[in-house]
Amino acid sequence: xxxxxxxxxxxxxxxxxxxxxxxxxxxxxxxxxxxxxxxxxxxxxxxxxxxxxxxxxxxxxxxxxxxxxxxxxxxxxxxxxxxxxxxxxxxxxxxxxxxxxxxxxxxxxxxxxxxxxxxxxxxxxxxxxxxxxxxxxxxxxxxxxxxxxxxxxxxxxxxxxxxxxxxxxxxxxxxxxxxxxxxxxxxxxxxxxxxxxxxxxxxxxxxxxxxxxxxxxxxxxxxxxxxxxxxxxxxxxxxxxxxxxxxxxxxxxxxxxxxxxxxxxxxxxxxxxxxxxxxxxxxxxxxxxxxxxxxxxxxxxxxxxxxxxxxxxxxxxxxxxxxxxxxxxxxxxxxxxxxxxxxxxxxxx
Amino acid sequence: xxxxxxxxxxxxxxxxxxxxxxxxxxxxxxxxxxxxxxxxxxxxxxxxxxxxxxxxxxxxxxxxxxxxxxxxxxxxxxxxxxxxxxxxxxxxxxxxxxxxxxxxxxxxxxxxxxxxxxxxxxxxxxxxxxxxxxxxxxxxxxxxxxxxxxxxxxxxxxxxxxxxxxxxxxxxxxxxxxxxxxxxxxxxxxxxxxxxxxxxxxxxxxxxx
Numbered sequence: 407x408x409x410x411x412x413x414x415x416x417x418x419x420x421x422x423x424x425x426x427x428x429x430x431x432x433x434x435x436x437x438x439x440x441x442x443x444x445x446x447x448x449x450x451x452x453x454x455x456x457x458x459x460x461x462x463x464x465x466x467x468x469x470x471x472x473x474x475x476x477x478x479x480x481x482x483x484x485x486x487x488x489x490x491x492x493x494x495x496x497x498x499x500x501x502x503x504x505x506x507x508x509x510x511x512x513x514x515x516x517x518x519x520x521x522x523x524x525x526x527x528x529x530x531x532x533x534x535x536x537x538x539x540x541x542x543x544x545x546x547x548x549x550x551x552x553x554x555x556x557x558x559x560x561x562x563x564x565x566x567x568x569x570x571x572x573x574x575x576x577x578x579x580x581x582x583x584x585x586x587x588x589x590x591x592x593x594x595x596x597x598x599x600x601x602x603x604x605x606x607x608x609x610x611x612x613x614x615x616x617x618x619x620x621x622x623x624x625x626x627x628x629x630x631x632x633x634x635x636x637x638x639x640x641x642x643x644x645x646x647x648x649x650x651x652x653x654x655x656x657x658x659x660x661x662x663x664x665x666x667x668x669x670x671x672x673x674x675x676x677x678x679x680x681x682x683x684x685x686x687x688x689x690x691x692x693x694x695x696x697x698x699x700x701x702x703x704x705x706x707x708x709x710x711x712x713x714x715x716x717x718x719x720x721x722x723x724x725x726x727x728x729x730x731x732x733x734x735x736x737x738x739x740x741x742x743x744x745x746x747x748x749x750x751x752x753x754x755x
Numbered sequence: 756x757x758x759x760x761x762x763x764x765x766x767x768x769x770x771x772x773x774x775x776x777x778x779x780x781x782x783x784x785x786x787x788x789x790x791x792x793x794x795x796x797x798x799x800x801x802x803x804x805x806x807x808x809x810x811x812x813x814x815x816x817x818x819x820x821x822x823x824x825x826x827x828x829x830x831x832x833x834x835x836x837x838x839x840x841x842x843x844x845x846x847x848x849x850x851x852x853x854x855x856x857x858x859x860x861x862x863x864x865x866x867x868x869x870x871x872x873x874x875x876x877x878x879x880x881x882x883x884x885x886x887x888x889x890x891x892x893x894x895x896x897x898x899x900x901x902x903x904x905x906x907x908x909x910x911x912x913x914x915x916x917x918x919x920x921x922x923x924x925x926x927x928x929x930x931x932x933x934x935x936x937x938x939x940x941x942x943x944x945x946x947x948x949x950x951x952x953x954x955x956x957x958x959x960x961x962x963x964x
Contacts, residue, residue, distance in 0.1 A: 407798060411756045414776035414839050437840075444779075444835045445799040457776065459840060461813055495829065519911025521806055521889060524829035525836065606910035 409447035416459045420466060420555050420582060423458055428557050428580035430456045436582060438491050441518065441526035442534040460491050466529070466584050467491040469500050484590040490529020490583045494541075495520070497528060507588045509548060509597035509617055513540040516599065519607045529583045532568070535575045537716075538609040538672035540599065542569055546677045547615040547669030550588050556581040569676035594620040594661065596745030598737040601671070602729050604720065611721050612730040613671040614708070616741040620692055621664035661692045661746065668708050668738075673715050673730050680708035680734070695742050698735070705735035761842040765790065766851030774838045781805040783838035784848055792849040792884050796913070798834050803912030805833040806885040808892060812843030826852065830892035849884035852891060866936065867891050867929045876925035878916040886912045890926050894933055902927070 417423040427434055433455035437443055446452040460466060467489040486506050488497065497503050498514040517523055517531070517540050531541040532552060545552070545565040552563045556578055568576050577583060601613030666687050668680040683704060687695065694700065709715075709730045715723035758773040765788055772787045779798075784790045784807070796804035808828035826847045833846075853868060854860035864872065867890050877883040886909070893900070893908040900908070905926050914922060 408779075408782075409777045411775065411777055413756045414759055414837070416839075440837070440840070441800065441832075441835055444837070447777075448799045448834070461811070461840060515907075519803075520893070520908060521803065521830045521832055521911045522800065522835075524809075525831050606907055 407448055407450055409444070410450065410453040412447075412454055413456045414459065415456060416462045418462050418464075420463050420584060423460065423463055424556050424580055424582050426456075426458050427582065430458075432579060434458055436460060436533070438527040438530040439493060439525040440530070441522050442530060442536065460529075460582075463491070465489070469497065469502055471502060471506070471590075472587070484592070486588045486590060487585055488528055488588070489585050490532075491527050492529075494518075494523035494526045494528065494531070498523060506590045507548070509599060509615060510541075510544050510588065512597065513544045513599045513615065516540050516601055516610075516613075522607070528586060532586065533575060533577060533583045535569050535573050535676065536609070537569075537572065537674060537676050538611075538613070539677075540601070540610075540613070540615075540671070543613060543615050543669045543671035543677040544599070545586060545588075546679060547617050547667045548588050549667070550586050552583060553585040553587065554581045555584050560584075562587075566679070572675045574676075591617075591619055593664075594745050594747065596741035596743065598740035598744070600733040600737040600740075602733060610672045612673055612726045612733055614705075614730060614733040614737045615667075615669035615671070616734070616737040617665075617667040617669075618663060618692075618738075618741045618745045619665040620661040620745050663687050663690050663692055663695070668704075668734060670708065670712075670730055670734070673709065673712055673726060675714055675716075678712070680711075682711065683707045692742060692746055696739065696746065698739065701735040701738045701742075702731070704738050705731035705733070708734045759839050759842075761838050763838070763841050763843070764845040766847055767855065772838075776837060776839050778838045779834050780807070780809075780836040780838050780841050780846070781833035783841075784833060784846070787838075790848050790850050793833060794881055794884055795834065796881070796885075800832045800835045801913070802882070803832065803885040803889060804882050806830050806888040806912065807833045807849075808847040808888060809833075809836065809841060810845040811841065814844075826891055826895070828892075830889050847888075849887055852887060865891065866932045867894065867925075870925040870929035870932065871922070874921050874925035874928055876917060876921040882912060882914045886914065886922060890929065894926070894930050898930065898934055898937065900926075900930055905930075 415426055417426055435443065435454040435457055437457045438460045469486065469488050469492060472485040472487050486502060494514055494517050497510065504511040514523065518526065528541055531539055532545060535542055546569065550565045552565060552568050554561045554563060554577060557580060563576050570576055596618045597616065599615040601610035603610045666684050668684055670678040670680060709727045712727060715726050717723045756776060758775055760773050762769060762771045765784065770788050774783060781793055781795050784793050793807055794804040796802035808826050809831045810828040828845060828847055852865045854863040867887050871877055871883065871887060889908065889912050897904060905923060909922060
């Protein structure tokens with residue numbers, strides 16, 4: 407079908423955009439890539455009197471490293487900022503994202519098809535807040551911070567507070583999503599994302615995203631997290647006093663899980679975190695968590711408490727939970743093995 | 756709702772029109788430009804029949820380091836772009852894929868088109884323009900794909916009659932032929948760099964842009 411009529415606005419600044427949003431009220435909707443919005447308009451699932459296009463708004467596109475970012479009062483070594491209007495294709499091509507936010511890079515090819523990723527944006531994906539979509543789950547799993555602007559000023563919203571329901575977010579009606587900040591993991595870490603869909607590009611029946619960090623900060627950082635060309639990453643992130651005499655590598659099996667995040671998508675009205683399971687795993691010896699049977703237990707525990715799993719023709723809730731458990735297990739194994747690195751593989755071998 | 760003036764360069768030719776904001780790019784191409792090679796299938800981004808190459812006005816200059824000639828722009832669903840969003844941009848449709856009138860190879864099928872014909876990669880032809888555009892962009896960005904990458908790249912286009920085997924064979928053949936062509940072009944360029952007097956015959960013309 408053809409979309410219903412609307413008036414089109416292309417403001418020249420973010421300030422102008424939020425003033426328009428405030429002035430036009432509920433009848434106005436922001437459009438960026440439009441890859442979720444235009445199908446909804448075409449199917450007449452949604453109609454708006456005004457569309458506000460971000461195409462001419464400067465400062466909401468691009469990918470850049472940030473040193474010494476502040477997250478909720480805590481200072482971290484570095485972060486990556488991605489403008490809301492940055493396309494998924496640009497994120498998929500970014501060497502900075504691949505090196506510093508590997509989970510985001512690995513999630514990107516799973517989104518739609520390449521023709522969709524050429525237009526679709528990260529800000530649009532987060533603001534649309536589809537519960538089975540990849541980027542909202544990745545933002546939640548990595549504790550990203552979502553930056554917004556409204557006529558009242560700017561806000562930084564933790565991803566954990568951003569997704570409030572089906573296609574619903576903490577954004578106010580006159581608030582514009584301007585960017586997302588991902589903290590860079592400097593220590594030993596592993597990441598994996600898994601999803602199942604009937605056909606490539608379909609929304610996932612279920613999916614899981616895992617981020618694991620280990621506490622052995624005396625270890626040199628894994629090279630895949632370091633971009634030597636980046637100014638804020640010196641070769642020695644750790645406070646080792648004698649860089650020419652690195653500490654003897656510890657037995658990788660001594661490493662303990664210092665942080666882990668288990669993100670679930672397609673398994674509720676919003677992306678979810680299996681927080682109780684995560685809490686139980688923190689402090690565990692990483693080497694005890696690499697067996698397939700242990701991973702299956704983690705997967706089953708992660709979905710055990712879910713009570714609003716969708717049921718539709720793609721699968722009843724019980725099926726989606728089983729799929730979700732299997733995907734958590736698969737992703738967990740990949741992430742923990744990556745965190746333990748090649749030493750662990752050698753020890754296994 | 757107020758109509759808006761747009762100016763879009765389509766297959767090298769500037770097209771101006773006043774359009775309703777809700778007019779999609781595919782309808783603009785078919786109804787305002789009479790370029791009906793781009794097909795309208797599902798109208799909500801699933802089937803891929805309306806795929807065109809788009810360089811938006813605000814695109815960061817896509818540095819093509821290879822220096823090779825070829826269609827610019829990214830493959831997009833033209834049913835999921837409003838014409839007003841493409842204002843100031845550049846579009847290549849299926850009509851702009853074969854050699855253009857001003858070029859020496861005027862009227863010749865592109866390598867991808869020729870491979871589709873050769874390998875029976877079309878039957879009714881409804882989906883074909885979308886496939887050819889998608890594959891043209893895919894092979895430009897991924898000249899040496901694996902079979903798995905080809906299947907993934909084709910997953911955004913639906914064909915309801917050939918069964919895809921011919922299409923897969925065509926993409927494989929087109930990839931091989933394009934790589935051979937590019938190798939020849941690179942060799943020519945390398946030879947030309949050593950002999951400036953030959954440069955003018957080797958540099959592709961820009962007059963169609």
